[in-house]
Amino acid sequence: MTVDWHAPRREHPADVDVLLPGSKSQTNRALVLAAIADGPSSIHLPLAARDTELMAAALVSLGARIDRDGDTWTVTPITPVEAAEVDCGLAGTVMRFVPPVAALGAGTVRFDGDPRARERPMGTTISSLRDLGVRIDDEGTASLPFTLHGTGAVRGGALTVDASASSQFVSALLLVAPRFAEGLDLRHAGGPLPSLPHVAMTVTELRRRGVVVDVSDGRWQVHPGPVKALDVTIEPDLSNAGPFVAAALATAGRARVRHWPEQTDQAGDAWRDLAVAFGGQVARDGADLVVTGPERLRGVDLDLHDVGELTPVVAALAALADGPSTLTGIEHLRGHETDRLTALATEITRLGGNVVERTDGLVITPAPLHGGAFATYDDHRMAHAAAVLGLRVDDLVVENIGTTAKTYPAFADDWERSVS
Ligand SMILES: O=C(O)C1=C[C@@H](OP(=O)(O)O)[C@@H](O)[C@H](O)C1
Numbered sequence: 001m002t003v004d005w006h007a008p009r010r011e012h013p014a015d016v017d018v019l020l021p022g023s024k025s026q027t028n029r030a031l032v033l034a035a036i037a038d039g040p041s042s043i044h045l046p047l048a049a050r051d052t053e054l055m056a057a058a059l060v061s062l063g064a065r066i067d068r069d070g071d072t073w074t075v076t077p078i079t080p081v082e083a084a085e086v087d088c089g090l091a092g093t094v095m096r097f098v099p100p101v102a103a104l105g106a107g108t109v110r111f112d113g114d115p116r117a118r119e120r121p122m123g124t125t126i127s128s129l130r131d132l133g134v135r136i137d138d139e140g141t142a143s144l145p146f147t148l149h150g151t152g153a154v155r156g157g158a159l160t161v162d163a164s165a166s167s168q169f170v171s172a173l174l175l176v177a178p179r180f181a182e183g184l185d186l187r188h189a190g191g192p193l194p195s196l197p198h199v200a201m202t203v204t205e206l207r208r209r210g211v212v213v214d215v216s217d218g219r220w221q222v223h224p225g226p227v228k229a230l231d232v233t234i235e236p237d238l239s240n241a242g243p244f245v246a247a248a249l250a251t252a253g254r255a256r257v258r259h260w261p262e263q264t265d266q267a268g269d270a271w272r273d274l275a276v277a278f279g280g281q282v283a284r285d286g287a288d289l290v291v292t293g294p295e296r297l298r299g300v301d302l303d304l305h306d307v308g309e310l311t312p313v314v315a316a317l318a319a320l321a322d323g324p325s326t327l328t329g330i331e332h333l334r335g336h337e338t339d340r341l342t343a344l345a346t347e348i349t350r351l352g353g354n355v356v357e358r359t360d361g362l363v364i365t366p367a368p369l370h371g372g373a374f375a376t377y378d379d380h381r382m383a384h385a386a387a388v389l390g391l392r393v394d395d396l397v398v399e400n401i402g403t404t405a406k407t408y409p410a411f412a413d414d415w416e417r418s419v420s
């Protein structure tokens with residue numbers, strides 16, 4: 001059942017104080033690396049949400065064990081199985097990261113997901129594993145569903161892929177590459193690689209576990225060797241900080257985000273710069289980040305290629321700004337949970353906004369907005385964008401608020417508490 005949600009309107013400056021759940025990207029990397037490590041690992045403060053539950057279930061179906069004790073998940077590495085079925089849901093990290101893990105085993109593993117998952121780009125995952133000698137039956141679709149037949153080992157070596165549609169194609173191979181007999185000498189060839197902070201996060205997490213990775217422009221050399229078991233604590237999800245930071249920016253208010261890491265690879269760390277671009281101020285207060293919104297929200301001109309997942313909330317702010325905004329470098333968002341460029345243009349225009357869709361971005365010109373229904377297309381970040389718009393627009397109804405469970409099941413409750 002889907003639930004429509006009346007986004008809270010905010011007449012006065014918001015005063016937000018929020019402690020966010022764990023990072024999806026860090027949790028799913030920690031789970032994968034723990035599942036192929038040389039001993040059990042504990043993950044403290046993991047994100048418990050649809051994408052991470054799907055990852056946990058996938059790794060368990062491949063033969064890992066996960067014991068939960070409060071906010072700690074202890075992962076015992078995979079003991080290979082003969083057959084498994086993996087539900088990827090709509091999680092890019094599951095559909096791209098798990099097939100290479102399955103390739104290390106000797107089992108037959110069937111992958112499928114939500115209807116939209118069958119439309120998300122998967123060709124590079126399938127072709128790269130085939131190039132590494134793994135048999136995959138996809139009935140010629142180059143997409144989900146498909147069946148992978150592991151041979152018990154992957155030799156690895158030199159490989160060139162086109163990862164211009166998603167950085168996850170690179171991260172997925174790097175994560176398991178230390179377990180290939182020859183490691184991996186991976187090159188990207190094609191259009192520009194998006195979401196570089198996510199690839200940096202992959203490299204950081206490998207190195208923390210003793211894996212040697214040499215990085216040069218568009219090339220990653222992962223040396224073969226053990227992935228050391230490691231106990232880790234997951235940082236708060238800074239991409240999901242976006243709507244709360246935006247609440248301060250959109251209402252000339254304030255947002256305190258608890259435990260903002262000093263040093264991080266998370267794409268969401270870019271909110272510190274984005275807040276300033278919109279005219280806000282950013283300060284540290286101990287472990288927290290405090291964002292103060294401007295009296296007049298400025299339009300922005302931004303290339304979001306590196307931090308594409310922040311786009312929906314950025315676009316919502318742009319629609320509330322005083323001047324025009326141009327967002328570029330984000331054609332790959334057409335392969336995300338939904339085609340985010342079309343979805344944002346459609347929904348903001350429906351509220352009276354002026355959004356022109358370009359091949360690789362959006363041009364947003366301020367216009368008076370009115371209430372109405374805002375469709376979310378099974379996209380958690382479309383719901384976040386709608387919540388931000390609803391702060392300044394009467395009677396905005398967000399369709400299927402439950403879609404936020406992908407990475408933040410308590411989003412609506414935390415939002416209502418934070419902005420009212
Ligand atoms: O590796 C990751 O954890 C992610 C990489 C990015 O994917 P794309 O490069 O496909 O945008 C990002 O948008 C996604 O939310 C998470």
Ligand SMILES: C=C(OP(=O)(O)O)C(=O)O
Nearest residue numbers: 090091092093309336337
């Ligand atoms: C693109 C996203 O997710 P996924 O990991 O499913 O690609 C996202 O969370 O914005």
